[in-house]
Amino acid sequence: ETVGFTAGYLDLLGYEDAHTYTQEFGTVPTVFVFRAMIREHAAYINTPFDSWEREYASHRLRSVFYPQDNDWMASIQARGLTAMKQALTYLSAQAQAQA
Secondary structure, eight states: OOOSOSTTHHHHHTOSSOOOOOOOOOOSOHHHHHHHHHHHHHHHHHSOTTOHHHHHHHHHHHHHHSOOOHHHHHHHHHHHHHHHHHHHHHHHHHHHHHO
């Protein structure tokens, strides 16, 4: 699980000449993300820790960032693989141009 930023990963791995790669894909329209964030924050501030309202708001917030939909997951995997291949092709061309 990634917590915070990924900037320190290269230091942890000990690589001196390496690149990091992070992808983020949109899930649902922004208005639904905002609504879920506002409701989750309101539940966090105004309800007991173990309340069903807080659990529901937390579940809804997760669902706008990571839908449990097989078609969406397959689409993200395909788009991610395409983006990764494009990045590797670019980096390979850059390395060959410098050689």
